[in-house]
Amino acid sequence: MTSHNELRLLPWTGPDGKPCYLSTDDGGSHLSRLADNTEALHLDLAAQLLDYAADVLGSDELGLQELRALSADLTEALRGTLRVAESRGHRLLAPVPDTRADVIKGPMLPAAAFG
Template sequence: MAAFDGCDERTGPEGRPCYPITDGNGHLPCIADTAESVRLGRAGALLDPAADLLAGRGVTAAQLRVLAGRMAESLRDVHRIRESRGARFANARTTFGRLNES
């Protein structure tokens, strides 16, 4: 995703997280779902190579730093997705509750 106006797909101009606000329909949620899927796939793809690297002998400090960096990045992404999805689920529950009260 392209950055613009000092923002990227993760943060706004002040460095705070930005989340799409939609009704769940249309093009934007599709883009968000695709970006989340890619990030979750990257995180999952790290698991086997990490296990192999950690099981081997002669692992260098540089290799561990690279692995830790990639794992931290993936963990940040997964956490951000959880926060975003959690906010969307909370909104859906609130909206659903209001609909049931009508």
């Protein structure tokens, strides 16, 4: 949950191309819901474009113009997906490190397990 002290990176930029941020403690506000829906749209479109790209790249008759258009679309989809990932990553709660000496950090396997 985002608190009023944290800024949420929105999934769009301002008219000058700079990032837009939201400061609110209401995750159900109109602007928060709009950002959530826009993030979902970015991810859905990226998934559809990925499927389309796989089909197009598997074709033997791929023209240079079609390849350029596909590259531009993939670049834009990746940009949106990365923005969503960055925004969601900032909103994750940071894990509290366990500093107890008796806690094993990670799995313990015998040396033989690694061949």
